[in-house]
Amino acid sequence: MVDYRPIPDERDVFHEYRSYAFRPESGVPAYDPDEHEGPRGSLGSRRGLYATEAADDANPRCVCRHYWLESRVRGDTHRTAGLASVATPPEYRRRGHVRQLLAHSLAEYRDHDVRFSVLWPFRYRFYRQYGWDTTNRVVTHECEPAALSFATEAMDTVGADRTAFRRLEADDYDRIEAAYETHLERYGLALERDETWWRHRVFAGGDRDPFVYAYERDGRVEGYLVYTIDGEMGDRTLSVSELVVTDHDALLALLSFCHDHDSQVQRVRLRVPEDVPVREIARDPDEIDTEVTDGPMVRIVDVGETLSHLSYPDREANLTIAVEDSLTDWNDGTFRLEVADGRGECNPVTADESDIRLGIGALSQLVVGAQSATDLERTGRLEATDSTAVEALSTLFPEVETYHGDRY
Template sequence: MTTKINEMNTYIRSLRYEEMDQAIELSGFAFQHTITPEVRAMRRKMIPSSSVRGIFRKEDDTLLGKLTLLDLQVYVGEKVLDMGGIAGVATWPEYRRLGLVRQLLAHSLREMREKGLTLSMLHPFSFSFYRKYGWETFVDRKICTLKMAQVPVYSANGSEGQWVRLAASEEAWTAMQDVYDRVARHYNGTLVRTGMWWQERVFQSGSIKYVYERAHEGDASTEGEGSGKEEKVREAFLEYEVRDRKMKVYASGYTTEAGRRAIWQFIAQHDSMADEIEIEVPANEDMTYGLDDPKFKQEITPYFMARIVDMEGFLRQYPFQPGSACQLVLEVVDTFADWNNGAYLLELDEAGHVAIVQISEERSLERSGHDEATLPVIRGAIPDITAWLLGYRHGVELYKRQLITGDEQAVQVLSSRLSGHSTYLPDFF
């Protein structure tokens, strides 16, 4: 007779080194991947056993399911926040629909909160499944497909720079990261890539990498009167491959208009190799304006989900923008992480500094010296508040759809104090 699986006879812990093969086999089955010796070695190298949480049956230590919890960092309003990346969630089919993933997610949220990770992100197999636990869509993928004849043509000028092809070396990672970081900090949710991430994730992909450099005259005062030493400044990067007369641009970015034009000029140089271009860009990138033939396919699909792990901690770290001083109450509903439930009094000064009081029975507005009746109130559930604060959806839009309720003027005021950045994630985990 099979013992019923429930929270009473299961436990969760990090996997031991010798148990990683079990997790790899489970991933191969769940995600329909062939596990070759090379794949096994790569996964052991990329994911330490200490990052994998397994749920086991107590009586015989059988691994029933697992997930990977990655300690990562992302940009939010040019500020770096610690983030918990959830990946590789899987259970064996005979143990599905028993609440095991729910237990793993609850355990991971508590662990992230204890570690000070105020935000979490994941790539869902089902958006509705993870929405039940507080995650919400926060970023889209935008892929544009156009003919080579539609690529914009820009004439060369005297300040034209050069493209440098990068090999897999620390020097190359640094060169590409130099541009990537300056691009990434202008979006919310973009990963802060470590050296290990560049080495194991980016430069192992097999695609071709380039950076674009231009000479700029340096500050003469630092080199002596009138020296004007020229320095090369990186202004764009490109990651792509060409196969079967199709050029796929997996990632690109630029910091100047010259860099943007240089990307198109470089793509156009592949006209003898490719008839069609497929390029992935941020969802807010306007690809059509100014083109002679702007009629081409633009495919936008929901990509990753995010959720605020610790509401108070996230608000304290959030990069609010300068504006008129204001006070408001944010009432949050979180049915899965109950520590977030409640009301938060936000006091924003003109510089964007915030003071926060989490209101509860023990810590009321009255005790904090404020009159609850005179303060505007905004109410919302954790998924919608996450999408709002990260810039995926505007507060006014959520208010019109009755996903955010309360004082409409307060919604407009708080929206005006957010980072103003849109979301973008060119990575996967």
């Protein structure tokens, strides 16, 4: 028997487990409440899984942290849980504790009317077996500053009197919210940010705070970037973790800003969504090294509730969908989805046949827009009785640009 519960007191144990899992090279960590319980470190809710029969061993078997968030999915805001810091010390591994921790976490999310769970995996195969799957890819471009000189040349035509770059502090977060709203409208599963998140996750870092600079045109913020400068003199990299723009000229301006650091840094690293056209507009794309990696993973918490609270295209549909979910019994079964006037109702049904059959991970990707029904069928992750069912599903859940870039 196990007991899943909050961790109010054993915060030193939580810190020890997390450090061993993600930073073992640092050795045995010293727990300092003043350092590790600041505003950034205190965000989220700690949870632990305890063995109720082991009275002589009160330590949790594994731990995690839940961030209570909201994200934008198909034009609407939905409650989303960020799952992080899943850690098990070596003496308790390979006993199924993480599986139980994940199942209990999803049950808690369901009790809180959370629609989606998002996590950054240490290994994709591990979490895919429990129903999470990839939300988006992350593109990282790296080059010498000179490779971005084309942007500076393009910006020379705009007029220096109309543009400005301003360094922002945490108190200025509201100045870039309008630009970020453009990002929210563009990308599915993008995170809605409140003041606390802006102050302690965007403007604050784990070991050091990043720089945040806004680009203004005619007195209005049209873009910004969040970055650090890493390395020693002679081998420095300007590393951009977030680049947000409202239009093409703003993209050129921020790339020019990076180019202007050519006297300080030897490399520029840009972490951006797939559709940001850095290579397409570069004069010398062969001077840019580009790497594409998988980003976070997403999972629907409750199929019936989530599909009943989405917005849909203005068309009528009636589909039976068989969902396979080995971790939650409330999702493992067949559902009837009825859509009319842009709203849907999804309920479990007893049926021997279904129009669509797929796993919870594939359904999660379909719902947030990361994969189309056609692609899921083509890759063998969705089975349909006929092409009409796939066409209906494609209309209800059109593929969209997705990007969840916040880390936790």
